[in-house]
Structures are given as structure tokens and as C-alpha cells.
Amino acid sequence: MNLWFTENQTDNLRLSFRVKNLVEFRKSKFQTLAVYDTVEYGRLFTLDDFVMLTEKDEFVYHEMISHIALSCHPKPENILVIGGGDGGTIREIERHSRVKNITLVEIDREVVEISKKHLPFVACGFDDERVSVIIDDGIEYIKNHKNKFDIIFIDSTDPVAFAEGLFHTDFYKFVFDALKKDGIMVAQTEYPFLKGDFIKEVFSSLKQVFPIVSPYLAFIPTYPTGMWSFAFASKKYHYINDLNPEFTKDFAEKLKYYTPEVHKAAFALPKFVKDLIE
Amino acid sequence: MNLWFTENQTDNLRLSFRVKNLVEFRKSKFQTLAVYDTVEYGRLFTLDDFVMLTEKDEFVYHEMISHIALSCHPKPENILVIGGGDGGTIREIERHSRVKNITLVEIDREVVEISKKHLPFVACGFDDERVSVIIDDGIEYIKNHKNKFDIIFIDSTDPVAFAEGLFHTDFYKFVFDALKKDGIMVAQTEYPFLKGDFIKEVFSSLKQVFPIVSPYLAFIPTYPTGMWSFAFASKKYHYINDLNPEFTKDFAEKLKYYTPEVHKAAFALPKFVKDLIE
Missing domain, CATH: 2.30.140.10 (Spermidine synthase, tetramerisation domain)
Incomplete structure (x- = not known):
């Protein structure tokens, strides 16, 4: 065939x-x-x-969007995920026993439905009692919540149509306000090889809002160019200095990509990426 | 169109x-x-x-095949490149003023010709007086040279047809013998996401021959999966402990991928890659 x-x-x-x-x-x-x-x-x-x-390489995205911030925050009790309706990100967050509540705000109910039906390998964590699923526009949701979350993950689609607003300074200000005073935000931020101008703008916006900001990278074969970037943006905790390998120790053997060494290495940017954001 | x-x-x-x-x-x-x-x-x-x-991303492969070993060897005077007829690898090696001789052994004369004609951005280093180009089978060449080179780069095509022999234990033994007593070999070793079994075998072979062996990784968008692996195999110098950032300092600003931090990070293997070779 x-x-x-x-x-x-x-x-x-x-x-x-x-x-x-x-x-x-x-x-x-x-x-x-x-x-x-x-x-x-x-x-x-x-x-x-x-x-x-895809079933074969989703582990990279989901481990790398979640465990970096969760390994830097000493008390990540209340977590917000914007997007992420497939469930992969909450599956990884749930590994952390220090997490007490996970709120997932997905705009499209059918993403959750189709994932539960056909993607059980990622949609396996919706029944965890710490999880609340809210079907709503993430931008509206975040505007209405202040000083509430320890970590916010922006697990969005590409910056087009309804997801476009998730990459602007105004949105990052709402995220800043929705975080507690030592909160961390992580967002997916596209592919530096072919989207240099976009990434430059996103990180320039983030730096206007957060005191600690850095991209980090992961190998994702089925995303364009195979080199994917995420933004780490934080009020207090540093992405390397506050890394605590103890926080992933209990389930380290179950992971396929993340290790504390990979955590550190992900922030060692190829020179052209470093040049983009400086 | x-x-x-x-x-x-x-x-x-x-x-x-x-x-x-x-x-x-x-x-x-x-x-x-x-x-x-x-x-x-x-x-x-x-x-x-x-x-x-490709013109846009070749810098990753060529910087990462060359500067890692050259940053660990204190006196890399005599260099052998097997393959690499496009010239990209010798272009990078030539940046190191400590290098005295570069021998390039390419099996196919027409690779060198077509590169000089149509790929001037990589084929720009053939006129350097330190370079000798030999049109020959790399395997035969290396069999006949003992204890001669400080670093050998295997800049080959994929392990099919005439290049297949470049990935076997017997060949690695010839490489070992062609190196001086503190020599280093670097080879391209394909993509771990989809060629796990192949990589497992290659590294198992290398470990039978060299005391110090590790894969390292780089983001190469136009190669399958975007995650490319190289082998560092050495008689004496260690890929991290012997790294000397001074060796690339003079031309650091001209590079687009390699930095000493990226050097270290390239050896921080995602867990599934680490598991493959252990």
C-alpha cells in the first residue's frame, strides 16, 4: 500500500x-x-x-515541556496547563508527587475526546484525582486568575488562528500575574532554524515581562527541522542553579529522554540560537 | 513552480x-x-x-564533526579525513593554526569536482597549502599507514555499498593502528531515533578497539529525524576532561553552532540513546 x-x-x-x-x-x-x-x-x-x-517520539516533547520547570521549583503544588488536551503533558506532571492540583484548560473539547478514544498512551492521566479539565479559551481563563499557580505550561499549537494570541507580550503579562511570586512559565516556542525572527520576537517579549528567561532545546523528529525550542520564564528560580535532581529521582528509570544532565545541556544553545536572543 | x-x-x-x-x-x-x-x-x-x-545547515555537521576532537587534542598536527570530498570538513579543520597537514582521501573524484564547481561555500579550502587530496579507497589507504595521524575523521556517506566497510570492527582496528599513541577518531554514525540497532552495534565495535568511546549529538535539520550522532573514539584524551576552550578562541566568532558549552552538552545523551550504548 x-x-x-x-x-x-x-x-x-x-x-x-x-x-x-x-x-x-x-x-x-x-x-x-x-x-x-x-x-x-x-x-x-x-x-x-x-x-x-506521534506515538514513537511524543515522549521527547512531553518530558521536556514538563520536567525542566518541575525540577527547578521546590514546591510546585498548583499547576496550570493551557492547551495540552491530548494529555501527554499532564501524564508527565503527574509523576511528581509534590504536585497537588493540575488544571488543564483546553479550548477544543474534541481534542480531549479524540485523544481518550485513540491515543491512550498520552491520554492516560485524565482520571488522576488531582486533574481538573476546563473547556475554555486559555487567554480568557488566565486573565481571570491572579497569583494562583506555581507553574504554568503553555502547551499550544502553532501561533496561527486562535493560538496566535498565546505568543504576545499582553498574554505573557497575564501569565505573570496568574503566577505566584516565585512562579515559572514554560511554553513551546517553535523551531529556530526556520523561524528565527519569530523566536527573536517571542523572547524579546518575554524579557519585558520576566526577570529570568531562556530558551532550551530538544530533538523532536516529527516537528519541522527536528530542533524544537521551549521558553523557560521565571520570577525567581533559575533553570540551572535551582535544578534539583532529587525531584525526578523516584521515576528517573521510567523516562526516555529527560535526565538532569540533559536538563543542563538543553540550555547550551548553538551559537546561532544564542545570537538570535541576545 | x-x-x-x-x-x-x-x-x-x-x-x-x-x-x-x-x-x-x-x-x-x-x-x-x-x-x-x-x-x-x-x-x-x-x-x-x-x-x-545543504547550504543553510551544513555548518552544523561540519563544525561538529571537526571542532570536538580538535578541541581535545593538544597537538593535532597531522590530520586524515576519509571521505569529505565536498570540502566542508577541511574548511573547519583549517581554522586551527596548530594543524600542519591535512590528508583527504576521497574515493570519488567527481565529488571533489562537483563541489568545487557548484558548492564553493564548502569547497573553499582545497587550496590551503596544508591540504593533500588523494583519490583512493579510504579502507585501502588506512591499511597502509601506521602510527601516523593525530586525528582521523570518517566523513562518510551512509553505511551502504562502498561505504559499508567503514563501520566495522576491522576497519576501526586499522584506524586505531593509523593513529599515533594519543590519537583520536571521529566518525559520523547515523540517527539514533530510527537506527538504534545499527548504533548499538557500531559503539559495541568501537569499544572493542578504543579505550575511550562516546557518541555525541547535533541538530541537523536535513538529515533523517534531525538528530545526528557522531562517535568520539580516543586512545588517551577525554572528550570533556581534555576540552580546552582556548583551541577555538581565535575564530569563535566565525562559528555558527560550536561553542565549548555546546561541546559539553553534545555528550549529555537523552536517556534512550544512553541506554542504547550501555
Whole structure:
């Protein structure tokens, strides 16, 4: 069978996956959702034909968006996740027994539904009693909560359509206000090789709001260029100086990407990335 | 114009580049050579339809294959490069004024010719008086040279056809013998995400021959999965303990990827890679 799913990563670059089966395709109020079985990467989940995750490499994104901040905050009791309706990020956050409450605010109810139905490997943590799922616009939600969270994760889609507002200075100010006085924010911030100007702008915005800001990087094969960036933005704790390897020790053997050494290394930026944000 | 070059990265995964122009296509005794102009990555050079380099991201591969070993060896006077006929690796080696002789052994004369003609950004170092180019089979060459080189770089194509022998224990023994008693070897060793078994075998072979062996990683967007591995194999010098940032200081500003911090970080392996080679 010669069936392929192709992502137009940019107008001029395409990644194609050989597909065994189209599992589901539907349109929600916000976007089109699809699930495929691929030969190389297992189950594949797309929104508007952009790769959200694959079964084989999702561990990188989800471990790296979550454990970095959770390894720097000494008392991460109240956590907010904006987006992340597939459940992968909360699955990782739940490993930390110090976490008491996780609020997940997902705009599209059908992302949660389709994930529970077809992506059990990521959507396995919704029943944890610490989790509350709120179907709402993350921007509206965050505006209405002040001084409440220890860590906020912005686990969003790409900066287009309804997710575009998640990458602006005004939004980062709401996030700052929603955090407690020693809070940390982590956000996904796209791919430096081809989105240099975007990343420059995002980090310039973040630096206007937070005193401690740095990108960090991870290898994600199914995202454009394979080099993905995240923003660490913090009021008090430093991404290296406050790293405590004890915080991941209990479940270190279960992880496939994150280690305390990888944590430190993720902030060692290739020179062209360093130059972008300085 | 809707013209695309597509690499079959595996049987089940394809990367496609929008092409502005086919610059050259020819068959040599060993392989088919092609040069394209792409929209996203500038000039693209392929062998047998596999991406060898692009103008936009070749700096990662060439900086990372060369400066790691050159930053650990205190007296790297005699250098051997097997393969590397495009010239990118010698361009980087030449930055080190401590280097006195560079011998490049390339099996396919037409790789050097096509690079000089169409890839001047990499093929700019052939006129350096320290460089000798020998058109020969690297395996035969290395068999006949003992105790001669301070560093040997294996800058080969993928482990198929004539390049396959460059990844075996017997070859690594010849490399060991061709090195002086404090010599270092660096080789490209493919992509851990999808070639785990291959990498496991290569590192197991290397450990039978060299006392100090480690993979290290770099982000290379146009190679499969974007996560590329190299082998550092050494008789005496350690990849971290013997790193001397002074050795790249004079030209640090000219580099786009390598820094001494990136050097150290490249050896911090994601847990699944660490598990592969242990």
C-alpha cells in the first residue's frame, strides 16, 4: 500500500509518513482533527494537517515541556496547563508527587475526546484525582486568575488562528500575574532554524515581562527541522542553579529522554540560537 | 513552480524540498551526483538521492564533526579525513593554526569536482597549502599507514555499498593502528531515533578497539529525524576532561553552532540513546 500523510512544514518543505490506516477524521468548531496509523512513528495525531504528536517520539516533547520547570521549583503544588488536551503533558506532571492540583484548560473539547478514544498512551492521566479539565479559551481563563499557580505550561499549537494570541507580550503579562511570586512559565516556542525572527520576537517579549528567561532545546523528529525550542520564564528560580535532581529521582528509570544532565545541556544553545536572543 | 526533490529517508518516511532549479546531475563510477537550488535550504547536494548537505545547515555537521576532537587534542598536527570530498570538513579543520597537514582521501573524484564547481561555500579550502587530496579507497589507504595521524575523521556517506566497510570492527582496528599513541577518531554514525540497532552495534565495535568511546549529538535539520550522532573514539584524551576552550578562541566568532558549552552538552545523551550504548 502506498498511502502517505504529508505535512507542509513550510511552503517549501514537506515531511511524509507512510500510513497503514486512517483511524479518524473530523471537524470541530476550531479545527480539523485526524488520527492515522503510520509505519515509522506509530499512531499520528494531526490538527489542521499539522503533526501534533506521534506515538514513537511524543515522549521527547512531553518530558521536556514538563520536567525542566518541575525540577527547578521546590514546591510546585498548583499547576496550570493551557492547551495540552491530548494529555501527554499532564501524564508527565503527574509523576511528581509534590504536585497537588493540575488544571488543564483546553479550548477544543474534541481534542480531549479524540485523544481518550485513540491515543491512550498520552491520554492516560485524565482520571488522576488531582486533574481538573476546563473547556475554555486559555487567554480568557488566565486573565481571570491572579497569583494562583506555581507553574504554568503553555502547551499550544502553532501561533496561527486562535493560538496566535498565546505568543504576545499582553498574554505573557497575564501569565505573570496568574503566577505566584516565585512562579515559572514554560511554553513551546517553535523551531529556530526556520523561524528565527519569530523566536527573536517571542523572547524579546518575554524579557519585558520576566526577570529570568531562556530558551532550551530538544530533538523532536516529527516537528519541522527536528530542533524544537521551549521558553523557560521565571520570577525567581533559575533553570540551572535551582535544578534539583532529587525531584525526578523516584521515576528517573521510567523516562526516555529527560535526565538532569540533559536538563543542563538543553540550555547550551548553538551559537546561532544564542545570537538570535541576545 | 511546483518542483520537488524528495529523499526517501527510510522506506516509510520522506522529506521533500521545493526546488527552484536542477543545477547538475551526473553519474560517476560509484554513485549518482546531483545539485539543486532549493527555496528553504539553498543549494542542496545529493548522492544516490540522499541529502549530503545543504547550504543553510551544513555548518552544523561540519563544525561538529571537526571542532570536538580538535578541541581535545593538544597537538593535532597531522590530520586524515576519509571521505569529505565536498570540502566542508577541511574548511573547519583549517581554522586551527596548530594543524600542519591535512590528508583527504576521497574515493570519488567527481565529488571533489562537483563541489568545487557548484558548492564553493564548502569547497573553499582545497587550496590551503596544508591540504593533500588523494583519490583512493579510504579502507585501502588506512591499511597502509601506521602510527601516523593525530586525528582521523570518517566523513562518510551512509553505511551502504562502498561505504559499508567503514563501520566495522576491522576497519576501526586499522584506524586505531593509523593513529599515533594519543590519537583520536571521529566518525559520523547515523540517527539514533530510527537506527538504534545499527548504533548499538557500531559503539559495541568501537569499544572493542578504543579505550575511550562516546557518541555525541547535533541538530541537523536535513538529515533523517534531525538528530545526528557522531562517535568520539580516543586512545588517551577525554572528550570533556581534555576540552580546552582556548583551541577555538581565535575564530569563535566565525562559528555558527560550536561553542565549548555546546561541546559539553553534545555528550549529555537523552536517556534512550544512553541506554542504547550501555
